Amino acid sequence: MSDAYKQAGVDIDAGYAVLKTIKQMSGNTQLGAFGGLFPLTSSDVANEPVLVAGTDGVGTKLLVAIAAQQHTTIGIDLVAMCVNDILAQGARPQFFLDYLGLGHTDQTRVKAILQGVVAGCKQAGTSLIGGETAEMPDMYGNGHYDLAGFAVGIANRADLLTPDNVRAGDVLIGLPSNGLHANGFSLVRDILFKQHHFELTHQFAELDHDLQTELLRPTQIYVASVLPLLQQKLVASIAHITGGGLIENVARALPAGLSAQFDLGSWSVPPIMSLLAKLGELTPSDMRSTFNLGLGMVLMVHPENLAATKAVLAAGQQAYVEVGRVNAGNTPVAFQEAAHA
Template identity: 50%
Template sequence: MESRLSEKNAYAQAGVDVVAGYEVVERIKKHVKRTERLGVMGALGGFGGMFDLTTTGVKEPVLVSGTDGVGTKLLLAIEADKHDTIGIDCVAMCVNDIIAAGAEPLYFLDYIATGKNIPEKLEQVVAGVAEGCVQANAALVGGETAEMPGMYGEDDYDVAGFAVGVAEKSALITGEKVAEGDILLGLASSGIHSNGFSLVRKVFADTDLTAKVAELEDQVLIDNLLTPTKIYVNALLPLIKAGLINGVSHITGGGFIENIPRMFSDELAAEITEGTWNILPIFDLLEKTGQIAHQEMFEIFNMGLGMVLAISPENLAQAKALLNEPSFEIGKIVKRESQAVIIK
């Protein structure tokens, strides 16, 4: 049977524009260059990203890896036609997990799938990824862009990432050092970060996202919701190198209740005093608008704290000084009687 597709344009007629793909690669080169760091080998466009571990100076290197996406927050970025920060979220979700294990991020790779390759839009996404890498001092060593008509709508795309970090074997943060009496130190979040957005979208489904909101100090709602996830690498590295951290919890999906117990043994619990840190206005607005039970908010959202650290009391002053950013003494580690997290 005679084909109805010309040999030259067959792929384009199937919905895939290879020329646009080449243009994306050219557009993102300048963004990738911003992320270069010592140890990067090869160039963008190879079949694999390479990194020379001997440049790290680590004697007993342990590689720590993390992968994640940004969930349904991406739907808000698409709806708002704002694509330059969602890449920061993607990097943050990966490198914040890595730093929680005591590892310094080394490099990152991204994966972007879309229904229609629009170079200008994909450049914005990768520019955000590059900015996240700069904030984390991680090199963007490669990635993949896939045009998948039929799988995604023309305006749709998804982004995911993969990061690798390195730690001295003796400096890994495993939670084994967390002990009764340790102080829980919370580090402020920048907002909702990248978790709980299926609920966020449901709560605000009938709300004008482009309107200014009095409870948010007249900030436009969509701007607040798309605030990129904070990257904690530079804040935590000095404490890790000084050996001041016993445990770290990255507060992501599952909020306080699921994530904080991940950094200590089953014999211990976290006793947290509400009111010792600033719960951001967006969480109050979510709770009120969605009529969400207050306790459930702690099971879903970060409530204004993106990281929680367990610090020995004798190391607390030094840890606060090295952090060089706002932190809050939110509670302490106690012996477990029933619940793993007690919020008073």
């Protein structure tokens, strides 16, 4: 290969080695073509098929992974951020592509990153059909890299979840998060490492492990748990709780004139979030508009479908909690103290 290109900082041979590794990890021998292929069969969808696409990244959680030199789960975050969004539209994720931009192709580190991508795709039942590893010297420094992804799902048009499906009296079912997921990390880093100068090895009494372990918990992928609900048409609408927290994301899943009323205390808020609120002197509004507060997804379910929904979740060993109701109102998302017996 070109010695001149290598002297300029781009190792093409290292890129080929990475591609070979990805083929082995994913089991997809077709990787490396100019475009990824994904066959659709008649069993994938009937009636009027609609493709649902989503793209996302991991944000500044990457900086924590880089500082910790732990890269094996950040790819799971990437897949989760994309496929969970597609799932919230009522579609079944079909395939995924990733983009990794870096200054230097360290094969060990790249393998660790892509190991997470492959693991996330397997969790989501999604095919990794392509991607790009772009070595760009001078663009990224100090071991930094960027990671983005793109996913496509499919659904019958009539089965798509829209806010119009929601009605007053619907029940809010929360699916627990796996901690912070991949949102709010600019604020997290500001509080922990700029305001208070904690080390990643620091262990708070409230946590069972060090900060590094807590902050790098991968985002929960809900495809296996929620897909059966979609197939049985048990859910009216879904909010995937990402950037913007409970307030913004739940509002996106509601029509005008209805309000999601959460019962405070009906679910557990992860200790890391309570710690951040205390250390950063954050208001309840700050917390609700930034973090998931322990709920990675919120399902809106008609009362007549509630028992069946709970049964399906239980059968799939998916934890859940009833966290509120949908009522008439002009405030899209509201919080109230839970009623006590």
